[in-house]
Amino acid sequence: MNIFVANLNFKLQEDELLDLFENFGEVTSAKIIIDRETGRSKGFGFVEMDNDDEANSAIADLNGQEVHGREMVVKQAEERPRRERRF
DNA sequence: TGTGAGCGA
Numbered sequence: 109m110n111i112f113v114a115n116l117n118f119k120l121q122e123d124e125l126l127d128l129f130e131n132f133g134e135v136t137s138a139k140i141i142i143d144r145e146t147g148r149s150k151g152f153g154f155v156e157m158d159n160d161d162e163a164n165s166a167i168a169d170l171n172g173q174e175v176h177g178r179e180m181v182v183k184q185a186e187e188r189p190r191r192e193r194r195f
Numbered sequence: 196t197g198t199g200a201g202c203g204a
Contacts, residue, residue, distance in 0.1 A: 114197040151196040
């Protein structure tokens with residue numbers, strides 16, 4: 109399951125995000141979105157968990173939790189249409 | 196600060 113994590117503090121790193129979700133189960137990957145123009149965090153990220161049950165548990169528990177002074181929002185992410193167009 | 200950068204195996 110792709111998990112969308114928003115309202116993150118800029119000082120939050122992927123390692124911290126990964127560690128938070130690893131407490132609920134196996135985490136496939138954790139990624140903090142960085143603005144390539146500014147080189148800084150966009151304030152949100154994504155976490156992939158193979159186990160949907162563990163993912164939902166993590167979402168239910170981590171959503172609204174305060175980390176580094178900010179309450180992060182954890183929801184199921186939308187399917188991002190990756191550019192596979194080969195026209 | 197709210198739906199994704201990365202170009203290489």
